[in-house]
Amino acid sequence: MSFSCQYSEGVKIDMATGLSTSYNGLTIDDIYLADENGNRLGDNKIIMGSKLAIVATGVDYFMEKDGKVFPGCNILLTDKTGEEILNLPDAFAEMVNGTTASEAKILQASLNTGDPMIVGETYHLYVRFYDKNKKENEIMANVDLLMKE
Template identity: 35%
Template sequence: MKIYLSYLLFITLAISSCNFSAGIKKDLKTGLSFHYKGFRTNNVFLVDSANQKLNSNKIPFNAKIGFLVYGISKFSLKNGKIFPGMSVAVEDQNGFPVVNQSPDLFANSPGFSEQEGSVLLGSIRIIPPMKAGQTYHLKTHVWDKNNASNILDAEANIIVK
């Protein structure tokens, strides 16, 4: 029994000492789900134009909404800065692109301090070619430009009112 507990303790310590992070979460109110690997994050939210958390996936036409990635960490530092990448896309019910923002919202960034980069926001406005009464699939992809194994993906279906 002592040997078994010793092995169990050793394996637990070995696993917990690894610098690895992964997880999956889902918001039942908005349907937003996200998963990450390498990063650590407190949460990802769908937010309105005032960066307030949404409690529904029903979005008014012409509204501005976004993915707010809160408390993200474990970026690889380069010269004391982090270099995140982030993209946001919208697809119709058939999977065809409706809105494809810049492939990297931070393409021209000179980098951020770890604190500045701990909250990331990618937003869109619900305007044509989107239409009221339709369902759309929003997704965002976050990556570490200095470590390809650090990724976060989030997605949600929205219904335009």
């Protein structure tokens, strides 16, 4: 078992999309909104029925256990009143045996848009990537999404 003495804390804001990210304990090189093909989005206007993702690259400083790391991912989508449309406590729940630190360098939280979302409405997407071995180590990303036809 290894322990890291590294400490990281920071904030990133993507002015084009409005994606706001803070991180504590984990590090990132970049984080962005992407379409279903992994292409960086230039704004927060999302076509209804499409798939999008928040992608974090260069993620590091997970606590390793037996050569594996255990990332978690919470995805929360709310409407403009704060009503929950989706609350997924751990999108990585199937990763019970962990993964290698090199495979965890890129983390992706995906969202399929559609019913009950409405064209013309704004929704708030909150994603939290975290270390299951040290839950206070996290990357938190928030963005408002405007649904379009």
